[in-house]
Amino acid sequence: MTEVLTPELRAVAEEITSRYPPGRERSAILPLLYLVQSVQGRVTREGLREVGEVLGIRTAEVEAVASFYTMLRLGPTGAHVVSVCTNLSCALRGANGVLEAALDAAEIADGEEVSADERITVHEEECLGACDAAPVVQVDFANHDRVTPERVREIVTSLRTGEVPEPSRGEAPQDFRHASRILAGLDSGEGA
Amino acid sequence: MAEPVTRVVTATWDDPEVFGFDGYRAAGGYEGLRAAVGMSAVEVIDLVKSSGLRGRGGAGFPTGVKWSFVPQDTGKPTYVVANFDESEPGTFNNREIVEREPHRFLEGVAIAAYAVQSHTAFVYCRGEFLWPGRILRDAIADAYANGVFGDSVLASGYQLDVVLHRGAGAYICGEETALLSSLEGFRGQPRLRPPFPAVEGLYASPTVINNVETLANIPSIMTKGAEWFAAIGTEKSPGTKLFSVSGKVERPGNYELPMGTPLRTLLEDHAGGVLDGKRLKAWTPGGSSTPMLTDEHLEVALDFESVAAAGSLLGTGAIIVMDETDCIVEATRRLVAFYAHESCGKCTPCREGTWWGSRVLARIEQGFGREEDLPLLDDLGRNILFKAFCALADGAVSPIQSSIKHFREEYERHIAERRCPFTGRGPGAASEPVPSEVVA
Numbered sequence: 001m002t003e004v005l006t007p008e009l010r011a012v013a014e015e016i017t018s019r020y021p022p023g024r025e026r027s028a029i030l031p032l033l034y035l036v037q038s039v040q041g042r043v044t045r046e047g048l049r050e051v052g053e054v055l056g057i058r059t060a061e062v063e064a065v066a067s068f069y070t071m072l073r074l075g076p077t078g079a080h081v082v083s084v085c086t087n088l089s090c091a092l093r094g095a096n097g098v099l100e101a102a103l104d105a106a107e108i109a110d111g112e113e114v115s116a117d118e119r120i121t122v123h124e125e126e127c128l129g130a131c132d133a134a135p136v137v138q139v140d141f142a143n144h145d146r147v148t149p150e151r152v153r154e155i156v157t158s159l160r161t162g163e164v165p166e167p168s169r170g171e172a173p174q175d176f177r178h179a180s181r182i183l184a185g186l187d188s189g190e191g192a
Numbered sequence: 193m194a195e196p197v198t199r200v201v202t203a204t205w206d207d208p209e210v211f212g213f214d215g216y217r218a219a220g221g222y223e224g225l226r227a228a229v230g231m232s233a234v235e236v237i238d239l240v241k242s243s244g245l246r247g248r249g250g251a252g253f254p255t256g257v258k259w260s261f262v263p264q265d266t267g268k269p270t271y272v273v274a275n276f277d278e279s280e281p282g283t284f285n286n287r288e289i290v291e292r293e294p295h296r297f298l299e300g301v302a303i304a305a306y307a308v309q310s311h312t313a314f315v316y317c318r319g320e321f322l323w324p325g326r327i328l329r330d331a332i333a334d335a336y337a338n339g340v341f342g343d344s345v346l347a348s349g350y351q352l353d354v355v356l357h358r359g360a361g362a363y364i365c366g367e368e369t370a371l372l373s374s375l376e377g378f379r380g381q382p383r384l385r386p387p388f389p390a391v392e393g394l395y396a397s398p399t400v401i402n403n404v405e406t407l408a409n410i411p412s413i414m415t416k417g418a419e420w421f422a423a424i425g426t427e428k429s430p431g432t433k434l435f436s437v438s439g440k441v442e443r444p445g446n447y448e449l450p451m452g453t454p455l456r457t458l459l460e461d462h463a464g465g466v467l468d469g470k471r472l473k474a475w476t477p478g479g480s481s482t483p484m485l486t487d488e489h490l491e492v493a494l495d496f497e498s499v500a501a502a503g504s505l506l507g508t509g510a511i512i513v514m515d516e517t518d519c520i521v522e523a524t525r526r527l528v529a530f531y532a533h534e535s536c537g538k539c540t541p542c543r544e545g546t547w548w549g550s551r552v553l554a555r556i557e558q559g560f561g562r563e564e565d566l567p568l569l570d571d572l573g574r575n576i577l578f579k580a581f582c583a584l585a586d587g588a589v590s591p592i593q594s595s596i597k598h599f600r601e602e603y604e605r606h607i608a609e610r611r612c613p614f615t616g617r618g619p620g621a622a623s624e625p626v627p628s629e630v631v632a
Contacts, residue, residue: 019355021269021312024395026377030319030360055377068379068536069360071319083320087281088480088526089438089512126363126530127281127480128320131438131512132445141322169291170323179322183358185329 004036004047005054013054016185026055029065031184033072038180042077070123071141071183076114078121080159081176082106083138084152086124089131094148098135099124101149105156119160121176133168140179142167198424200432201408202448205292213334216295222340224414228303229348236307240410243418244430249275249366249403250478250507252429252496255410259400261390262308268397272305272313273375276328276404277359277366279318280479281530282510285434285446286404290324293408294331298354300407302335302345303414305352308400312353316371319359329356363534367582368401370536381536382582405434425451429495433506439475439513440467451495455485458494458511470515474598478507480527481587483594484520504594519614520599521606524591525553531588542585545576549592559618561607566596 005013013032020027032054036047043066045059052062066072073081084099099122106120114121130136133145137152144155145168155165164172173179199205209215216222228236241256262270274297278286289297305313315332317325332354335341341354357375364370365380372394374380393399409431413421422430429451435458438444442464449458455475459465466472472487477494483504485492492502499506514523532546549572552565573589580586596603605613610620 021395024376027357027375029377030358030374033360034358065377065379069319069362071359071361086526087530088523089282089444091523091526092439092512092514092518125320126533127279127283129278129284129287129318131282131284131436131510134438134444138320138322141320143323167323170326173322182322182326183319183360185356185358 004039004044004050009035009039010054012184012186017054019185026057029055029062030069030072033062033066034180034184035186037072038177038184041079041177042073042075073121076118077176078114079119079175079177080140080164081121081123081179082152082156082159083123083125083128083141085126085128085134085136087127089127090135093134093146095135097149098137098147098152102137102152102156105153106160115160117160120156122156139165139167140173140176141183142170142172142179144168198432198450199448200412200421200424201289201296201405201434202292202446203412204296210293210296213295213331213338216293217338220415221295221411222299222346224411225299225302225306225340226346227414228306229345229350233307233309236303236414239418240307240413243413243421244428245406245409245413245421246429246431246496247403248405248409248433248508250280250481250505252506255402255406258390258402259304259307261388262398262400263391264309266398269312269395270308270310271394271397271399272301272308272310273371273394273399273401274301274313274315274404274407275366275368275371275401276315276317276321276324277371278321278404279363279366280481280508280510281527282436282438282476282479282512283508284436284438285509287321287324288446289404289408289434290321290327294327295335296408296411297404298328298331298335298340300402300410301354302340302352303410304400304402304407306345306350308398310400311351312355314355314357314375314394316365316375317356317358319361325356325358332356362536363530364536364582364584367584370582371401372399379536381538384581426493426495426497428497429506433494433509435494436508436510437463437513438511440470440515440518441465441513442467449494452493452498454491454493455511456490459490459513463511463513466513466515470517472513473516473518474514474520474523474595476507476510476512477504479510480512480530481505481583481590482507483590484598485594486598504590517614519557519612520595520602521553521557522612522614524595525550525557527591528553528588531584535584535588539580539585541576541579542588545572545585546588548572549576549588553592556603556606557612559606559609559611559620561603561610563607565607566600566603569596
């Protein structure tokens with residue numbers, strides 16, 4: 001049996017639930033789902049079950065919640081997730097060309113989101129709240145401003161060779177798992 | 193003569209040091225909170241009431257009045273929830289507030305909590321805001337370490353805990369009742385009101401939900417007074433607005449200007465005018481959910497009343513600018529596709545209507561539109577509007593109805609010519625497509 005949450009991570013899970021008022025542990029479901037996603041790079045069946053175990057609710061209930069949110073990925077997911085905003089403000093500044101270039105550079109087949117080598121997911125994203133810097137791209141949720149088709153090709157190419165490009169603001173997570181760990185609310189996303 | 197611009201939320205942004213706790217304190221930060229805890233909670237509410245501050249998240253409800261609705265005799269805990277789930281297309285001022293001066297926002301959270309006598313405040317941070325979330329995590333830790341949050345707020349004896357909670361990618365969670373469902377650990381679906389959150393909100397307890405920009409106004413109201421604030425802007429929409437300008441403009445960005453500033457001033461004097469000197473075609477006053485206006489509305493004053501009188505809504509004050517080369521059908525299609533993607537699926541008119549709307553708009557854009565499509569879209573809009581639990585559905589109708597109202601001819605041309613006149617694409621394509629930079 002696969003165990004997603006090791007004893008150490010179970011302790012982390014307890015810390016996460018303790019952020020919420022007593023009796024309201026269910027509020028911790030999103031950070032707990034981020035925690036299991038940080039272990040496996042996506043939310044698996046086992047991950048859903050173990051979150052349910054921590055919260056004392058059924059797997060189906062956890063899945064109902066997880067499937068509602070786009071940042072919790074239940075399907076195959078690359079080591080890095082490249083999100084390209086194509087909403088209006090970005091589209092007006094050329095985002096559709098950026099999306100095309102990203103899909104092409106990652107060699108992702110039509111209608112798919114993950115590259116054949118499973119290194120990159122390219123995800124067409126809704127407004128990322130940084131429209132002053134349109135077109136906006138996020139790499140594992142770190143922002144890249146005013147991205148051209150040429151620039152997104154460079155970004156994808158460097159990700160494929162194992163290099164994480166410097167974001168426009170803040171620090172880049174190492175990969176999607178690391179980003180998920182930060183989203184679970186763990187300090188700096190390093191060690192438990 | 194231009195009035196001197198008074199800045200409230202961005203007043204100290206010229207000093208990059210206000211990003212950190214020490215710099216914020218040095219610039220007078222947390223003095224508003226100190227003043228608040230020296231007063232009674234009712235006095236704080238009355239002060240905010242008399243300032244006339246209205247919510248900046250879109251609805252424009254008076255903040256002090258909202259606080260006064262919170263009952264104090266229920267025997268249940270009271271909660272404050274800061275709505276930092278900023279996701280309305282075109283809106284990006286909350287993010288900049290947090291990235292520039294997180295403590296101004298947190299000070300507003302603490303004052304709001306004291307005003308309604310809440311001892312636990314949640315900050316619901318949009319999941320995709322990974323970096324702003326890390327900023328807040330550190331800022332909250334600094335506020336605890338410096339005795340601002342915790343067992344005794346600024347040594348007043350008032351206890352306050354602030355919990356950072358991250359969303360996971362769902363526009364609907366910006367809607368306050370959906371946000372509460374999400375924070376309770378459920379799918380982010382809206383709830384029927386009443387009961388209103390003030391009475392039965394988070395964990396069925398009295399809850400105040402405020403937008404980040406709203407909260408960032410509070411510290412200055414505490415230190416400079418209600419009269420000072422009320423003198424800025426217009427009588428019914430006091431204060432400033434941090435307008436987010438994007439799309440086809442020379443200088444996209446956030447600009448803090450008094451409420452009631454005409455669009456022309458914002459667009460031409462601050463945002464540098466339409467990109468490449470092109471002509472203004474259409475704009476949203478308050479994000480994608482607010483009806484589009486046109487170049488005939490350049491003089492519209494940007495405050496709640498004037499924008500409503502012009503047939504739209506001030507919303508979040510997010511101005512998305514389209515120029516003469518942008519196809520209105522494609523722009524509308526893209527926005528309606530957004531609502532179809534983000535509809536939570538609870539209400540049939542929204543779930544089905546947004547999906548069908550985006551399909552009909554797509555076929556018009558692709559040159560397969562039918563003559564009956566415009567009456568169909570009109571009918572669709574009337575069957576969605578005000579027929580769902582929350583305003584997401586109404587937001588989808590805004591671009592459809594307003595674009596047809598102002599640009600009916602452009603729709604008719606798509607249908608008659610069986611192609612998009614901007615891209616030239618479609619079965620009725622002319623041999624030489626009209627060259628343009630398009631929203632493809």
